[in-house]
Amino acid sequence: MDNTDIFDSVVMGEEIFQQKGYEEGVLQGEQNGYNDGFQLGLQQGKQIGAELGFYQGFAEMWLESAEDTGIRTTQVLSSLVEMIKEFPTNEPENQSLQDRLGKIRAKFKQATALLHINVGTSKEDKGLSF
Numbered sequence: 744m745d746n747t748d749i750f751d752s753v754v755m756g757e758e759i760f761q762q763k764g765y766e767e768g769v770l771q772g773e774q775n776g777y778n779d780g781f782q783l784g785l786q787q788g789k790q791i792g793a794e795l796g797f798y799q800g801f802a803e804m805w806l807e808s809a810e811d812t813g814i815r816t817t818q819v820l821s822s823l824v825e826m827i828k829e830f831p832t833n834e835p836e837n838q839s840l841q842d843r844l845g846k847i848r849a850k851f852k853q854a855t856a857l858l859h860i861n862v863g864t865s866k867e868d869k870g871l872s873f
Contacts, residue, residue, distance in 0.1 A: 784835065791844065792832070798851045799827045805858065816857040823850045 802820045805812065812820075826847050831837045855862050 788835070795827050795830060795847065798847060799824060801851070801862070802827075802854065805854070809858075812858065816854070819850065819854045819857055823847065823854055826850060 802823045806817065806820050806824070809816075826843070830843055830847065831840065834840075
């Protein structure tokens with residue numbers, strides 16, 4: 744048996760184990776990243792869904808109960824409901840989600856200003872928090 748063969752197997756063994764460890768680490772990292780991303784997406788999806796549900800219920804309640812809110816207020820509330828209904832809930836990779844959500848939030852603020860009411864939606868308020 745030649746001494747160079749012994750050293751070659753030791754050196755190659757280390758490289759083989761290093762490559763195998765690297766590949767297993769990449770696979771484990773991908774799986775952990777997927778799981779973490781899924782949990783984060785689920786949590787944020789629930790929060791956005793609750794927020795949109797609150798806005799829609801708020802707008803529909805005011806549309807049904809307040810007959811004398813004025814044409815402008817009625818238009819804003821109706822627009823808010825339509826914007827929420829058109830929100831792409833089944834397209835999580837849609838690039839316009841954040842933009843649309845921002846427009847819905849702005850429309851909600853406009854509606855509350857026209858109605859002259861203060862709805863606490865910040866974390867400092869004791870009401871709902873988003």
